[in-house]
Amino acid sequence: MNTVDAVDWDDAYSNFAYIPDGYEYLAKWLSLAQQFREDMDQKGLMKSDISYGPHARNRLDLFMPWGDLNGLAVFVHGGYWMEDFDKSAWSHLAKGALAHGFAVAVPSYALCPEVRVSEITVQVGLAITRAASEIAGPIHLSGHSAGGHLVARMVTSTSPLTQTVRQRIRKTVPISALADLRPLMKTEMNDTLHLDAVEARLESPALLEPQEGIDMTAWVGAAERPEFVRQTALLANIWSGFDCRVDAVEEPGRHHADIIEGLAEPDHILTHKLLCLQ
Numbered sequence: 001m002n003t004v005d006a007v008d009w010d011d012a013y014s015n016f017a018y019i020p021d022g023y024e025y026l027a028k029w030l031s032l033a034q035q036f037r038e039d040m041d042q043k044g045l046m047k048s049d050i051s052y053g054p055h056a057r058n059r060l061d062l063f064m065p066w067g068d069l070n071g072l073a074v075f076v077h078g079g080y081w082m083e084d085f086d087k088s089a090w091s092h093l094a095k096g097a098l099a100h101g102f103a104v105a106v107p108s109y110a111l112c113p114e115v116r117v118s119e120i121t122v123q124v125g126l127a128i129t130r131a132a133s134e135i136a137g138p139i140h141l142s143g144h145s146a147g148g149h150l151v152a153r154m155v156t157s158t159s160p161l162t163q164t165v166r167q168r169i170r171k172t173v174p175i176s177a178l179a180d181l182r183p184l185m186k187t188e189m190n191d192t193l194h195l196d197a198v199e200a201r202l203e204s205p206a207l208l209e210p211q212e213g214i215d216m217t218a219w220v221g222a223a224e225r226p227e228f229v230r231q232t233a234l235l236a237n238i239w240s241g242f243d244c245r246v247d248a249v250e251e252p253g254r255h256h257a258d259i260i261e262g263l264a265e266p267d268h269i270l271t272h273k274l275l276c277l278q
Contacts, residue, residue, distance in 0.1 A: 009183055009184075009186040010187050010188055012183070012226070012227040013080075013183075013187055013227060015224070015225055015257070016256070019256065022255075022257055025257040025258075026085075029090065029092070030088070030089050032264075033089050033090060034088075034091075035092070036091050036092040036094070037091045040063055040091075043066070045063060045064045045066065046061060046063055047061070047063075047064070047134075048061050050062055050131075051130075052107065052126045052129070053126050053127075055123070057086065057108045057110045057111070058107075058110070058126070059087070059108055060087060060105050060106060060108070060131060061087050061088075062103060062104070062131060062134060063094045063098060063103065063104045064103050065098045065099075069103060069136075070101035070137060071101075071102050071103070071135070071136075071138040071139065071140065072104075072132060072134075072135040072137060072139045073094075073103070073104045073140045073275065074104070074105045074106075074127075074128055074131060074140070074141050074142065074151070075093050075094065075105075075143065075144075075263065076107065076109075076127075076143030076147035076151050077089065077090050077106070077143070077147045078144040078145025078146040078147040078148065078176075079111075079145070080145070080189055081112050081117050081120055081146045082111050082112040082193060084111070087106040087107055090106055090260075091106060093106075093260060093263040093264050094106065094264075095263075095265070095266070096263050096264055096266050096274075097140070097263070097271065097274065100266060100271070100275055100277065102140065102275060105128075105131035107124065107128075107131075109123045110123060112192050112193050112194065113194060116194065116199065117193060117199060118202065121160060121203060124153075125161050126160075128141070128154065128161060129161065129162065129165055132165050132168065137168070138168055139165070139168045140171045140172075140173075140275055140276070141154060142172075142173040142175060142263065142274050143174060143175065144175045144176055144259070144260050145176050145177070145178060145256070146178055147175075148174035148175050148176055148177025149177050149178040149181070149203075151172055151173075151174055151177075152174040152177055152179065152205035152216070152235065153203065153205055153208075154166075154169070154172065155172050155210055155216065156205055156208040156209065156210055157208060157209040158202070158208060171217070171274055171276050172214060172215070172216045173216070173217050173270070173274045174216070174218055174219070174232075175220070175259055175260060176219070176220050176221065176224060176228050176256055176259055177220075177231065177232065179218075179231045179232070179234055180204045180206045180231060180234060181199075182197070183227070184200070185197070205235055206231070206234050206239075209242060210244050211244070212242070213243065213244055214244040214246075215244070215245040215276075216239065216244065216245070216246050217248070217249060218233075218235050218248040219232070219248075219249050219251065220248070220251070220259065221251050221254030221255050222250040222251060222254065223253055223254055223255045224254070224255055229250065232250075233248060236248035249269075249273070251270070
């Protein structure tokens, strides 16, 4: 038997079915994000719906710290490039970086099948560039799942970012990232994603060269689906052979939903790693 062909790839990438009360997380995130947005708006520390492109979803929110400004952190959400999430569900994850004096940008982007994954990569590059035009100083990138893929793409040799913006990036933390898109061609999701062999290869960070001198930590929950643990290790292992700083962390006990919660905590190791505080 060909063991590769025997893999149930839909099951391999099915996250919330394996998380206790997993499908309740979205409502939780929306509630926490809404409370946070209301608080930040009342304090005059939120700039909402900043346009960075022509599409209706080419908008980002920018949250400002109270006091001195130390740089820009960006969080890119996941959802397999196709789930109907947007920036408003993740605002509360800005708390950790804000507490350390970083402005935080959270963009939305257009979704498949209206656009291709490669077009989303370009859109995220535009979003980061727009946020960088608002905030001076170093840039720190994080993203979850498909968002982890997107921030990893930003620091590859084929990044859509200009050299000026690239040079400002101090740290990149792909969280539970999809680093090799080729297996996704064998899932039902591909009826929506429309990945082909060429695009999957050109959009897979693990198959691309990282930019020289980058600093990246690939982060994943030890309790995640094995495929996400494998992909995280794959990216870190391959990129460690280039002229850059790369490591990987498997956070004990965390699964695909709660792995991002550390970003909301100023003293969490994930926040400290993202902001180069340790």
